[in-house]
Amino acid sequence: MLKQRVITAIVMLAILLPALFWSTPLPFTVISLVLIAAGAWEWGRLNGAGKGGSIGIAAACLVLCAAAWYAGWLDRSLLVLWCIAGGFWVLAGAWLIRAGVAGWPKIPRVLRLVGGVLVLWVAWLAVSQARMIGINFLLSLLVLVWVADIFAYFAGRTFGLKFTKRKLAPAISPGKSWEGVWGGMLGVIVLAVVWTLADRHFNASVPSLYSRLAAQGWWLLVVASVFMAAMSVVGDLSESLVKRSAGAKDSSNLLPGHGGVLDRVDALLPTLPLAMMLAGLAAR
Secondary structure: OHHHHHHHHHHHHHHHHHHHOOOOOHHHHHHHHHHHHHHHHHHHHHOOOHHHHHHHHHHHHHHHHHHHHHOOHHHOOOHHHHHHHHHHHHHHHHHHHHHHHHHHHHOOHHHHHHHHHHHHHHHHHHHHHHHHHOHHHHHHHHHHHHHHHHHHHHHHHHHOOOOOOOEEEOOOEEEEEHHHHHHHHHHHHHHHHHHHHHHHHOOOOOOOHHHHHHOOOHHHHHHHHHHHHHHHHHHHHHHHHHHHHHOOOOOOOOEOOOEOHHHHHOOHHHHHHHHHHHHHHHOO
């Protein structure tokens, strides 16, 4: 398993890193489009669409993204869309976690399938537009989720259940603790402050998300960092909830040793549009 994970990680990095640092956003945009379509295929399988239906879901997501690209949406201000998507994630995420695994099948399948495609479409728009803004800006969004996950893991392993008596969501993800969530939040705050100072020290030509928020006040940077770390957990729990409802350990086996695409991007689905929303509001 470890060998598979390492090999898959090396292959993915060999594909993603050159695309990310290419002189134009085109390669990264195309690769992210392929990954999102794969995620849509997984979404169809997890929600009982069958083989043909899942391929149709992937095709629909691909067409929706391509149509937005062709219409020039990647070059437009989409603040209203980011605000709608952000509000959806806050409200729907809270409802999903409260309803639990048993509540997911009660949602009509068509609504689940359409909602999943729209969520993936918005996430693709957000990550593609973030790349067009600049590599420093995009990396500040991606690293936020990675740092939140890493700090949450080690804080949970070290302090889990030492300060609280209940786990975060035992019926959805038994391994997560409140101490892990707090550790993830602390890690993101440290990341945000260090990245902002680094931007200023090196006079970054493209400000990161953190620099844009800090320009409006350090208090906003801290509050936004905590909020984003919390929403990354919501994305993680939401996907875990869907997988448990479907009786699946992973969203697929597309990435040997790592599960599926959705397993890798679940925390990014809410944080990407929310980050674009915060950046847009901070610029006003």
